Amino acid sequence: MRDAMSRRIIIIGANAAGLEAASAARKTDRDAEITLVTGEPHLAYSRCGLPYVLAGEIPSFQDLIVFPPSYYKMMRLEVRTETHAVSINPKEKKVELKSGREIEQEEYDSLIISTGASPFTPPIKGLEKRGVFTLRTIEDGMRIKEAMENAKRAVIIGAGFIGIEMAHAFREHGIEATMVELLPNILPAALDRDMAQAAQRVLEERGVRVLTGTSVEEILGEGKVEGVVAGGGRIEADIVIVSTGARPNTELARQAGVEIGPTRGIRVNPRMMTSIQDIYAAGDCAESYSLLTGQPTLSQLGTTAVRMGRVAGINAAGGYSTFPGVLSSAVTKAFDIEIGSTGLTEVQAQRLGFKTVSGVVTSKTRARYYPGGKDIRVKVVAEPDSGRVIGCQIIGGEEVTQRINAASIAIQMGMTVWELAKSDTCYAPPLNETWEALTLASDNAARRMKEPR
Amino acid sequence: MRDAMSRRIIIIGANAAGLEAASAARKTDRDAEITLVTGEPHLAYSRCGLPYVLAGEIPSFQDLIVFPPSYYKMMRLEVRTETHAVSINPKEKKVELKSGREIEQEEYDSLIISTGASPFTPPIKGLEKRGVFTLRTIEDGMRIKEAMENAKRAVIIGAGFIGIEMAHAFREHGIEATMVELLPNILPAALDRDMAQAAQRVLEERGVRVLTGTSVEEILGEGKVEGVVAGGGRIEADIVIVSTGARPNTELARQAGVEIGPTRGIRVNPRMMTSIQDIYAAGDCAESYSLLTGQPTLSQLGTTAVRMGRVAGINAAGGYSTFPGVLSSAVTKAFDIEIGSTGLTEVQAQRLGFKTVSGVVTSKTRARYYPGGKDIRVKVVAEPDSGRVIGCQIIGGEEVTQRINAASIAIQMGMTVWELAKSDTCYAPPLNETWEALTLASDNAARRMKEPR
Numbered sequence: 001m002r003d004a005m006s007r008r009i010i011i012i013g014a015n016a017a018g019l020e021a022a023s024a025a026r027k028t029d030r031d032a033e034i035t036l037v038t039g040e041p042h043l044a045y046s047r048c049g050l051p052y053v054l055a056g057e058i059p060s061f062q063d064l065i066v067f068p069p070s071y072y073k074m075m076r077l078e079v080r081t082e083t084h085a086v087s088i089n090p091k092e093k094k095v096e097l098k099s100g101r102e103i104e105q106e107e108y109d110s111l112i113i114s115t116g117a118s119p120f121t122p123p124i125k126g127l128e129k130r131g132v133f134t135l136r137t138i139e140d141g142m143r144i145k146e147a148m149e150n151a152k153r154a155v156i157i158g159a160g161f162i163g164i165e166m167a168h169a170f171r172e173h174g175i176e177a178t179m180v181e182l183l184p185n186i187l188p189a190a191l192d193r194d195m196a197q198a199a200q201r202v203l204e205e206r207g208v209r210v211l212t213g214t215s216v217e218e219i220l221g222e223g224k225v226e227g228v229v230a231g232g233g234r235i236e237a238d239i240v241i242v243s244t245g246a247r248p249n250t251e252l253a254r255q256a257g258v259e260i261g262p263t264r265g266i267r268v269n270p271r272m273m274t275s276i277q278d279i280y281a282a283g284d285c286a287e288s289y290s291l292l293t294g295q296p297t298l299s300q301l302g303t304t305a306v307r308m309g310r311v312a313g314i315n316a317a318g319g320y321s322t323f324p325g326v327l328s329s330a331v332t333k334a335f336d337i338e339i340g341s342t343g344l345t346e347v348q349a350q351r352l353g354f355k356t357v358s359g360v361v362t363s364k365t366r367a368r369y370y371p372g373g374k375d376i377r378v379k380v381v382a383e384p385d386s387g388r389v390i391g392c393q394i395i396g397g398e399e400v401t402q403r404i405n406a407a408s409i410a411i412q413m414g415m416t417v418w419e420l421a422k423s424d425t426c427y428a429p430p431l432n433e434t435w436e437a438l439t440l441a442s443d444n445a446a447r448r449m450k451e452p453r
Numbered sequence: 454m455r456d457a458m459s460r461r462i463i464i465i466g467a468n469a470a471g472l473e474a475a476s477a478a479r480k481t482d483r484d485a486e487i488t489l490v491t492g493e494p495h496l497a498y499s500r501c502g503l504p505y506v507l508a509g510e511i512p513s514f515q516d517l518i519v520f521p522p523s524y525y526k527m528m529r530l531e532v533r534t535e536t537h538a539v540s541i542n543p544k545e546k547k548v549e550l551k552s553g554r555e556i557e558q559e560e561y562d563s564l565i566i567s568t569g570a571s572p573f574t575p576p577i578k579g580l581e582k583r584g585v586f587t588l589r590t591i592e593d594g595m596r597i598k599e600a601m602e603n604a605k606r607a608v609i610i611g612a613g614f615i616g617i618e619m620a621h622a623f624r625e626h627g628i629e630a631t632m633v634e635l636l637p638n639i640l641p642a643a644l645d646r647d648m649a650q651a652a653q654r655v656l657e658e659r660g661v662r663v664l665t666g667t668s669v670e671e672i673l674g675e676g677k678v679e680g681v682v683a684g685g686g687r688i689e690a691d692i693v694i695v696s697t698g699a700r701p702n703t704e705l706a707r708q709a710g711v712e713i714g715p716t717r718g719i720r721v722n723p724r725m726m727t728s729i730q731d732i733y734a735a736g737d738c739a740e741s742y743s744l745l746t747g748q749p750t751l752s753q754l755g756t757t758a759v760r761m762g763r764v765a766g767i768n769a770a771g772g773y774s775t776f777p778g779v780l781s782s783a784v785t786k787a788f789d790i791e792i793g794s795t796g797l798t799e800v801q802a803q804r805l806g807f808k809t810v811s812g813v814v815t816s817k818t819r820a821r822y823y824p825g826g827k828d829i830r831v832k833v834v835a836e837p838d839s840g841r842v843i844g845c846q847i848i849g850g851e852e853v854t855q856r857i858n859a860a861s862i863a864i865q866m867g868m869t870v871w872e873l874a875k876s877d878t879c880y881a882p883p884l885n886e887t888w889e890a891l892t893l894a895s896d897n898a899a900r901r902m903k904e905p906r
Contacts, residue, residue, distance in 0.1 A: 016887070049822060049882045057883070063822040161881075291877065303880045306887055324872075329879035340879055369502060369516040401884040402855030405891070406862050408877050413866035419777075424744065424861050426782035426793055427756045429502045430510070431854040434469070434759055438858070 007032040009316050010095055010106060012085040012252065013114035014038035015047065016302050017283025017309035019066060021112050022077045024313030024321075032317055035078045035106070037085055037097060042138055043067065048302045050141045051165035054148065055172045061138045085115075088256035090276045110278050110316035113253050113266060114309060117246035117284035117300060122182075124157070124242075126219030132240045135162060147239050151175050155228050155237040157216050158244035159186035161332045166241050167208045168334035178209040178237070180216050180230045190330060190341035194360065195379050195393045199339050202395070206335040246300060248285040261287040263298045270322040272312035280316050282308035291325040291412055292343060292390055293352055299326045329408045331401045336374075338400035342408040343391035346381050357384040359417070359444030363437040365399050367429035374398050378441040380407070380417060384449040387416035389442065403438055417442040417449075460485040462769050463548055463559060465538040465705065466567035467491035468500065469755050470736025470762035472519060474565050475530045477766030477774075485770055488531045488559070490538055490550060495591055496520065501755045503594045504618035507601065508625045514591045538568075541709035543729045563731050563769035566706050566719060567762060570699035570737035570753060575635075577610070577695075579672030585693045588615060600692050604628050608681050608690040610669050611697035612639035614785045619694050620661045621787035631662040631690070633669050633683045643783060643794035647813065648832050648846045652792050655848070659788040699753060701738040714740040716751045723775040725765035733769050735761035744778040744865055745796060745843055746805060752779045782861045784854045789827075791853035795861040796844035799834050810837040812870070812897030816890040818852050820882035827851050831894040833860070833870060837902040840869035842895065852884075856891055870895040870902075 009025050011018045014036040022034050038044075045064040052058045072079055083099040094105045119134035121127055133144050154170045156163045159181035170177040179186065185196035186203075200210050214231035219240060221227065227236045248265040250258075259275035261267035265287035272280045283305035287296045304326050314321040331340035346356045358381045366373030374397025381391035392407030394400045410420050421443035425436035462478050464471045467489040475487050491497075498517040505511045525532050536552040547558045572587035574580055586597050607623045609616045612634035623630040632639065638649035639656075653663050667684040672693060674680065680689045701718040703711075712728035714720035718740035725733045736758040740749045757779050767774040784793035799809045811834045819826030827850025834844035845860035847853045863873050874896035878889035 046820065046822065046882065046887075048880070048887075049820060052823065052882050057824065058822055301879075302887055303878060307875065324875050325877075327877040329877045330881075331879040331884055332881045333883040338884060342877070342879065367499065367502060369499065369511055370505065371510065399852065399855055401879060401881075402852055402859055405876070405878045405889060406855055406859035408879070409859050409862050409868065409873070410866070412872070412876055413863070413868055415862065415866055419865070420862070422760065422777050423858070423865055424778075424780040424782045424795065425756060425858045426754075426784040426795065426854060426861070427501070428783075428785045428854075429499065429505050430786040431784055431791060434499075434501075434755055436756075436858060 007109045007317065008107060009034045009110045009112065010108040011036045011112040011114060012095070013116055013283065013285070014079060015044050015114070015116060016305035017114035017312070018112065019044040020306040020309030021114060021282055021313030021316065023075060024310040025317035026075045026077065028314050028317035028319040034076070035080065037080050037083050039082060039084045040137060041082050043069065043072070043079060043081070045138060046302070047136065050135055050138070051162060051169050053141060054145055054166070055169035061141055064138070085252055088252060088279070090256055090279060093278065108278070110280065112312050112316050113258070113274070113279065113281040113285060114283040115249040115252060115285045117248050119242065120245045120247045121242045122244055124216050124219055126221065126225070127242065129219055129221050129225045130223055131221070131225035131238055132219055132242065134242050135166065136246070144241070148173055148175065151239040153237045154178070154239045154241065155180060155235055156241045156243060158242065159210065159212070160189060160243060160245065161187070161330060163241070163243040164203065164334045165332060166243060167203065171207050171335070177207070178211065178235055180214050180228070181212045182215050184213045186210060186212060187339065190339070190345070191393050192345045192347055192379065195377065195395060198377055199337070199395050202337050203334070246284065248298065250285055253281065253285070261296045263287050263296050265298050270324070271315045272308055272323060273315065280312040282312035288323065289325040291327050297326065297328070299328055301328065301330055303329070327408050327411055329404055331404055336397055337395060338398065339395050340400045340404035341393045342404050343389070343411045344381060345391055345393065349381060349390055354390060355384050356390070357382055357445055357448045359441045359446070359448065361437050361440040361444055363433055363440065365397060366431065367433060370429040376400070376437055378403065378437040380420070380438070380441040380445045382417045382445045382449070387418055387446070387449065389415055389417055389420055392438070406438060417446040421446050460562045460770065461560060462487045462563045462565065463561040464489045464565040464567060465548070466569055466736065466738070467532060468497050468567070468569060468736070469758035470567035470765070471565065472497040473759040473762030474567060474735055474766035474769065476528060477763040478770035479528045479530065481767050481770035481772040487529070488533065490533050490536050492535065492537045493590060494535050496522065496525070496532060496534070498591060499755070500589065503588055503591070504615060504622050506594060507598055507619070508622035514594055517591070538705055541705060541732070543709055543732060546731065561731070563733065565765050565769050566711070566727070566732065566734040566738060567736040568702040568705060568738045570701050572695065573698045573700045574695045575697055577669055577672055579674065579678070580695065582672055582674050582678045583676055584674070584678035584691055585672055585695065587695050588619065589699070597694070601626055601628065604692040606690045607631070607692045607694065608633060608688055609694045609696060611695065612663065612665070613642060613696060613698065614640070614783065616694070616696040617656065617787045618785060619696060620656065624660050624788070630660070631664065631688055633667050633681070634665045635668050637666045639663060639665060640792065643792070643798070644846050645798045645800055645832065648830065648848060651830055652790070652848050655790050656787070699737065701751065703738055706734065706738070714749045716740050716749050718751050723777070724768045725761055725776060726768065733765040735765035741776065742778040744780050750779065750781070752781055754781065754783055756782070780861050780864055782857055784857055789850055790848060791851065792848050793853045793857035794846045795857050796842070796864045797834060798844055798846065802834060802843055807843060808837050810835055810898055810901045812894045812899070812901065814890050814893040814897055816886055816893065818850060819884065820886060823882040829853070829890055831856065831890040833873070833891070833894040833898045835870045835898045835902070840871055840899070840902065842868050842870055842873055845891070859891060870899040874899050
């Protein structure tokens with residue numbers, strides 16, 4: 001029997017956003033009944049780790065499980081795995097749950113939709129063939145791992161972060177890897193062409209074949225994939241990964257009458273409230289807002305999911321928290337390089353109507369005379385009139401992540417390139433050059449614009 | 454014969470600040486006659502690298518020389534080594550230079566004083582004995598290197614950055630190392646006691662003996678050092694390093710009537726102008742201003758020196774540039790840990806009249822499930838009423854430097870802990886935890902203060 005006095009919170013989707021929401025809700029309301037519902041058979045796991053399991057860097061998929069069952073017990077979170085939310089009745093504040101053949105109506109006081117996203121696949125002939133995969137779940141990962149055992153040649157459609165991480169995974173197992181990207185450069189959401197070309201050169205040096213500005217017209221093979229036709233030519237392949245983005249899972253929300261935003265994500269306000277009272281949304285299924293433009297955007301990053309989830313959980317449990325928005329700060333590591341980005345690329349900024357000016361510098365990660373220093377290339381994008389930093393892209397052998405975070409903070413705080421160029425950075429010979437590359441890139445950008453007024 | 458039309462710039466002191474000033478002056482005025490004067494026999498070198506040569510991580514002292522002679526030729530910089538500036542005559546705008554027995558009067562249009570600092574040694578009996586060293590110059594380094602060849606036990610007086618780097622250097626050569634610090638914790642200028650104790654534990658695990666709150670009363674030995682008396686007890690030593698700070702070299706400036714500030718550094722305005730027309734100062738001999746308090750401070754860091762030098766060089770050559778001030782961001786690496794700090798420690802802040810609140814978090818540098826992650830501990834210091842971040846201290850196995858830079862930017866921009874706790878950080882399993890430690894520490898600090906108004 002449920003306690004009539006305690007708040008009942010149901011969370012649909014139990015990965016990054018859902019689990020974080022549940023934990024935050026528990027910390028906000030010690031007495032709430034909190035139920036996590038997931039269609040998957042596993043407790044919450046890190047999707048971001050899947051390519052690194054496939055690369056052999058993480059021993060097992062089981063390692064990605066975030067918390068053992070004891071955590072859920074300690075936090076008094078009820079988890080229903082392999083359970084699907086069929087529909088929401090906002091008037092009666094009920095959600096219909098289906099587990100096997102069983103269907104139940106569950107009442108909620110607060111409902112959090114964290115249904116995530118599903119791989120988007122472009123309409124290519126032959127996608128249904130054996131050996132063609134998308135990578136989203138542990139099950140996807142297991143199927144790919146099995147297929148990799150006998151694979152010699154892989155084609156990756158889409159050169160985003162997951163595409164690059166999969167290219168790395170294949171090369172680690174001695175599998176030939178060809179990335180095919182429709183747009184003119186790899187990582188188009190994160191890098192401008194100049195930076196993307198620098199990253200591409202490194203990937204090519206590590207044995208990845210990269211085709212940009214190239215569409216995949218067909219997947220060939222009798223039942224099982226044997227190759228693809230891309231840009232008119234044939235590429236042999238016994239495994240194909242389609243990593244061309246993900247679409248928010250909004251069907252459940254839509255059917256309940258929850259408003260969907262222009263990005264196809266669930267529309268939320270800064271408290272993660274949807275258009276319907278007591279229904280919240282968080283994670284890959286939900287829209288966020290750009291800290292730079294105020295416009296809705298789909299971030300679809302693990303970092304954004306947990307931050308949204310925390311806010312949704314606090315509010316759903318009767319607390320007060322707001323989510324300020326995103327800069328889409330992202331980073332990856334493939335082979336021996338790290339690639340990161342925050343804010344807007346020049347192309348994105350220009351498309352949004354910003355004038356842009358940029359500064360690029362190539363430097364080292366340690367003092368010139370200290371052994372083991374690695375190349376690092378930093379690009380700072382700024383708005384010429386205000387001088388405001390609006391984006392940063394970095395490729396380097398080490399120390400990229402926290403530079404992206406520093407740039408993200410600078411962008412969030414409205415810092416100008418003149419300020420960033422003179423910021424008080426630190427240095428020691430084993431750890432950096434005397435002049436920090438981020439400040440030098442800002443200085444280069446500053447030289448291309450009018451002096452500050 | 455000098456060209457009567459071209460600007461004559463003399464720079465006294467040719468290391469970090471002086472060389473940077475010369476290069477910036479050349480870029481500002483292509484026709485200026487630029488002379489660098491140094492009492493040392495070498496071209497500019499990186500002092501910060503000296504302990505790492507002694508540790509054996511950098512092959513030779515010669516590697517620390519910043520530029521080959523060809524650079525000076527290309528930049529048309531005249532360098533006079535082993536030349537001392539004896540006096541300045543500001544009325545006639547002349548400086549008296551002494552090289553061997555030769556004395557010359559040189560006219561200047563702009564003069565830059567970048568005379569650096571000299572080791573400060575406390576009044577301890579026996580400092581003159583053989584085997585007692587300070588570390589400032591390449592010659593100091595060479596003497597220490599020679600002494601290390603037969604040394605078995607070292608005592609280091611003063612547990613600042615150089616002290617710790619020397620402890621590391623000694624241990625790398627199997628020499629016993631004891632650090633003796635008068636103040637209650639190591640790195641008192643950079644760390645609060647809680648963080649210092651965490652750092653101390655790591656150093657101790659690496660075989661360094663650490664005595665805090667302990668004064669060295671005497672250096673023992675017949676001619677050559679045999680030990681020290683510290684805190685009443687005797688410590689055997691065949692080598693002693695005194696690393697108890699440095700005092701600005703201001704004698705030349707003082708004699709010329711240049712105003713000295715309350716920190717004993719040469720007083721400068723944001724353009725690095727001293728109290729006397731056409732005389733500039735930069736580097737360890739000059740004062741800077743705290744970005745947090747506006748108060749004069751002695752930074753004495755290589756990063757500050759080059760930034761001051763650049764501003765002085767631009768202004769001395771007829772350009773316009775300002776130096777915004779410092780946060781004393783500093784980092785070092787010793788053994789396998791990195792220690793960094795920016796802004797004010799809690800102790801420093803309280804001494805300056807700030808109320809403080811802090812948040813500390815211990816995290817990992819990679820996802821929990823990704824192999825090789827290292828411990829990292831982050832402390833954020835904030836002002837409780839405004840919520841403004843005023844300091845940050847970090848100890849970790851990797852990725853400390855750029856976190857300090859991120860915190861430095863946050864402090865410079867007046868960021869609050871509420872903002873920093875929600876900043877848009879990036880993550881990938883090999884590179885960070887999902888929740889960035891700097892944001893978690895800020896969140897912890899935020900929980901200890903009133904909600905934002």
